[in-house]
Amino acid sequence: GENVEQHPSTLSVQEGDSAVIKCTYSDSASNYFPWYKQELGKGPQLIIDIRSNVGEKKDQRIAVTLNKTAKHFSLHITETQPEDSAVYFCAASLSGNYQLIWGAGTKLIIKP
Amino acid sequence: NAGVTQTPKFQVLKTGQSMTLQCAQDMNHNSMYWYRQDPGMGLRLIYYSASEGTTDKGEVPNGYNVSRLNKREFSLRLESAAPSQTSVYFCASNPSGDTGELFFGEGSRLTVL
Numbered sequence: 001g002e003n004v005e006q007h008p009s010t011l012s013v014q015e016g017d018s019a020v021i022k023c024t025y026s027d028s029a030s031n032y033f034p035w036y037k038q039e040l041g042k043g044p045q046l047i048i049d050i051r052s053n054v055g056e057k058k059d060q061r062i063a064v065t066l067n068k069t070a071k072h073f074s075l076h077i078t079e080t081q082p083e084d085s086a087v088y089f090c091a092a093s094l095s096g097n098y099q100l101i102w103g104a105g106t107k108l109i110i111k112p
Numbered sequence: 113n114a115g116v117t118q119t120p121k122f123q124v125l126k127t128g129q130s131m132t133l134q135c136a137q138d139m140n141h142n143s144m145y146w147y148r149q150d151p152g153m154g155l156r157l158i159y160y161s162a163s164e165g166t167t168d169k170g171e172v173p174n175g176y177n178v179s180r181l182n183k184r185e186f187s188l189r190l191e192s193a194a195p196s197q198t199s200v201y202f203c204a205s206n207p208s209g210d211t212g213e214l215f216f217g218e219g220s221r222l223t224v225l
Contacts, residue, residue: 009152032211043116043202043216044155051211089154096210097143098162098170102154 002027004092006103014111019080021106023090024072030092033073034100035064038087047088048075077108085110114138118203118217125193125224133188133220135203143209144186145170146178148199149219155202161186162209193224 003026013019025033031052036044050057050064050073057064061080066073073092077084090103116137125131137144142163147155157170161180175197177189186205190197200221204214 004154006154034211034213036214041218043204043218044214045216046213049211049213091154093211097145097206097212097214098157098160098168098209100157100214101171102156104152104154 002030002092002094002099002101004090004101004103006090006106008106009104010107010109012109012111013080015080015082017080019077019084019108021075021088021090021108022072023074023092023103024070025092025101026071027092027094028068028071030094032093032096032100033064033066034091035075036089036091038089038105040086044089080108080110082110082112084108116203116205116215116217118201118220120220121218122221123223125190125222127194127224129193130189130191131193131222132190133201133203133222134185135187135217136185137203137205137215138184139205139207139215140183141205141207141215142183143206144180145204145214146176146186146188147202147204148172149202150199158188158201160209190222193222195224198222198224 034049038044063076159178
């Protein structure tokens with residue numbers, strides 16, 4: 001079955017710098033790749049997603065890139081701000097939300 | 113608009129006890145899910161309900177049962193709790209099981225002694 005690996009487990013960046021989180025997946029048939037942000041004591045919240053027919057998607061300071069050949073996708077956050085501090089999860093799916101397999105999460109720390 | 117509401121938020125059980133986690137959504141969503149979250153392991157799907165009247169096993173269903181009571185409510189039952197079921201449990205919903213945003217509750221922290 002699908003397996004998703006996420007790196008790094010912890011990332012500390014200076015406020016204003018960029019942050020990049022990477023995920024690899026094992027099943028080349030996976031076609032849906034969401035990213036979720038989880039703040040302390042809250043449930044995860046979708047921040048951006050991408051489908052396999054698209055190589056890159058951007059939403060203000062957040063972008064996701066997908067390399068289907070290498071089977072990896074990345075989250076890019078530019079101009080980081082204190083409110084970006086959270087745990088970020090990637091996920092991959094063959095067929096919709098019923099089969100989402102999640103990465104282990106990355107704790108992003110923004111240093112003032 | 114409350115979104116997805118889970119009760120209780122915290123619970124401590126002894127091994128062998130039973131309990132039910134309740135979940136309700138007010139967004140008229142068809143699909144509902146139960147996940148568990150453990151440190152270093154991300155989220156794992158326990159059971160889901162694609163629509164009212166249907167339930168299916170997810171990745172880690174052993175030791176759990178679910179009931180889709182109506183379109184709004186989806187409960188998770190532990191019949192005989194074990195220490196391995198110590199976890200944070202999240203309920204989620206979305207309009208359909210296809211791709212798209214999952215809306216999560218705030219979680220229920222369960223400790224089994």
